Amino acid sequence: MKTRDVLFAYWRWPAIIRLFAAASATIVLFGALMRLIEPETFRTVFDGIWWAIVTAATIGYGDIVPKTVAGKIAAIVLIALGTGILTAYFASVSAAAATQATARTSGRFEYRDQDHAIVVGWNERAREVLLRLARREPSLRFVLIDATVPSHPLPDVPVHFIKGSAGDDAVLEKANIQKARFLLITANPHKAEAEADKDAIVTLLAAKSLNPSVYAIVEILTARNVANAFRAGADEVIETNLLASFAMAASLRSPGVAGALTAMLSRSGTQTLSLLEPDAECIGQTFHDVQQRLLGRHITALAVVCADNRTVSVSPQRLIEEGDRLFAIVP
Incomplete structure (x- = not known):
């Protein structure tokens, strides 16, 4: 040379x-x-x-x-x-x-790892999700995408921050959406409910176009947009207003229910809600018998989620079938 x-x-x-x-x-x-x-x-x-x-x-x-x-x-x-x-x-x-x-810190550094979870939107719900999962699931890596905060909102938590609109392909690619495992889209609290739902669905469409296999969880505020979210490719929809309305109505019928529910959910450091695949021995047994078996393992089964993922049964005599899952509180 x-x-x-x-x-x-x-x-x-x-x-x-x-x-x-x-x-x-x-x-x-x-x-x-x-x-x-x-x-x-x-x-x-x-x-x-x-x-x-x-x-x-x-x-x-x-x-x-x-x-x-x-x-x-x-x-x-x-x-x-x-x-x-x-x-x-x-x-x-x-x-x-x-x-x-x-x-x-300013959110300009791209993320290069894979099998991570992307959280879209910075609000109180996103904050609680990141703090809880960072404590309970330290092996799971997180990327936060938001355009409203000036700098990393959780600098002391192992969360990678990307500044920008998640509806933009370039921003999603900077978060390495192609290699992401989960996507959680939270509703924008600064916009009207219908407008927030529209932004969430647009973000979902953009993400699914770049990675169709990512498991997408979307927060939807209005009931009429739930079907639209599923059409856009959502794997799971969280209806925040429906959950809040249920807690309010339950407390009106029986004062204190909302507080008890909050106390139970806040025990995520020691217990958590989970969907369990039943063992082969459980197939064909009644829900009551399976509940008793699980109690020996300190697991409280609350209901059976049927194979269609839309029907829930709490009947003690309901027979466990192939494809069913158990909605339970696990340690």
């Missing part, structure tokens, strides 16, 4: 790599030079390199020092030349680290 080609390739490298290469070459060159100038003082090339490092870094241990005039002149040149190169290199490293940290 010609010298011109080598120099051209060198100047195409990033500045921090060029500085590292220049600093390394300077250290090795002066280390070898001192071995030639004072072989009795610098018994190996490594001794010369060691001396060059501590000299250029202005540490100066003094364990090895040049004794001849030529050696001292070489040391002066190294101090004048090498110190500037090393200083520039360490300054570039610090600047690169600061730039990367700023990019992460």
